[in-house]
Amino acid sequence: MNNIKRYYNKFKMMNPKNTELKLAVIITVLGFMLFRGISDFNFSWDIVISLCVFVISMTLHEVAHGYVAYRFGDDTAKRAGRLTLNPLKHLDLFGMLLPILLILSGFPFVIGWAKPVPVNFYRLKPNRLGLFCVAIAGIVVNLIIAGISLIALRTLAHSADFFMSDTLLTVFLYMYIINLALAFFNLIPITPLDGGRIVYSMAGEKVRSFYNQIEKYGIIIVFIIVYSGVFRGIFMELLDFFINLTNLGIPVDVI
Numbered sequence: 001m002n003n004i005k006r007y008y009n010k011f012k013m014m015n016p017k018n019t020e021l022k023l024a025v026i027i028t029v030l031g032f033m034l035f036r037g038i039s040d041f042n043f044s045w046d047i048v049i050s051l052c053v054f055v056i057s058m059t060l061h062e063v064a065h066g067y068v069a070y071r072f073g074d075d076t077a078k079r080a081g082r083l084t085l086n087p088l089k090h091l092d093l094f095g096m097l098l099p100i101l102l103i104l105s106g107f108p109f110v111i112g113w114a115k116p117v118p119v120n121f122y123r124l125k126p127n128r129l130g131l132f133c134v135a136i137a138g139i140v141v142n143l144i145i146a147g148i149s150l151i152a153l154r155t156l157a158h159s160a161d162f163f164m165s166d167t168l169l170t171v172f173l174y175m176y177i178i179n180l181a182l183a184f185f186n187l188i189p190i191t192p193l194d195g196g197r198i199v200y201s202m203a204g205e206k207v208r209s210f211y212n213q214i215e216k217y218g219i220i221i222v223f224i225i226v227y228s229g230v231f232r233g234i235f236m237e238l239l240d241f242f243i244n245l246t247n248l249g250i251p252v253d254v255i
Contacts, residue, residue, distance in 0.1 A: 046170060053174045054099070057145060057182055058114035059087045061138035066117040068137040072130035074123040082117045090114040111185065111226055116192070128201050135197030139186050142179040146242075149176035180242055184235060190222055191215045 063085060066077030077083055082090065092115040099112035124130025152172045186194040191211050196218065200211050214221070225231050 050174045053178050055087045059090045060141050062090045062114050062117045064137040064141040069119045069134045072124040074120050076120045077117045132201035135194045139183045142183040146176050146179040191218045
């Protein structure tokens with residue numbers, strides 16, 4: 001019992017926010033894994049590549065938030081040492097553990113996140129514009145990476161060495177898909193996601209008050225939305241549309 005309490009306290013120190021919810025999610029996923037079994041899981045280098053791309057993309061996403069905040073007058077992220085491209089500074093234990101568990105358990109939809117960059121929104125000047133730009137910065141970076149990846153994919157598709165570039169193709173494909181997914185996911189208008197911050201920056205006092213009240217339940221609402229059939233259907237339709245832009249003829253259900 002003492003060991004369990006000690007491990008719980010360590011987990012709480014590393015995950016001070018929504019500790020009980022995070023533990024509940026992990027226990028649920030582990031329970032699903034035990035019920036389903038992981039005998040069907042096959043190791044693939046694609047999983048390693050996708051996780052590496054995810055970590056790099058999330059690092060750039062978070063650095064973008066911190067850098068834009070710095071440009072608008074808040075140096076909190078800079079003082080915290082978060083304006084760095086070192087992924088280890090941005091890793092969130094739960095945010096990385098969850099996608100690995102979801103992959104192993106065969107969940108149809110995988111999400112994860114990095115440690116949010118600290119921003120003192122009250123120090124942003126002008127405040128509303130600063131809040132908007134900080135919120136949208138990560139999404140813009142993800143879309144830029146996706147755009148560069150799309151250009152690379154289309155170039156490779158018309159290259160004479162196309163069939164000799166499988167690894168490179170896989171890397172750019174995951175860069176494209178994962179960054180699109182991060183952009184779409186973060187556009188959900190619920191705080192603490194970027195979409196919620198964007199709405200908050202443009203909203204009146206009544207809407208802001210509403211967002212302040214629901215923010216502590218935001219992560220729960222996001223989980224419900226993400227794992228609802230409606231969201232998955234819309235998301236896969238969007239993803240299918242953008243994958244078709246690569247001209248690679250890749251069906252979305254194999255991603």
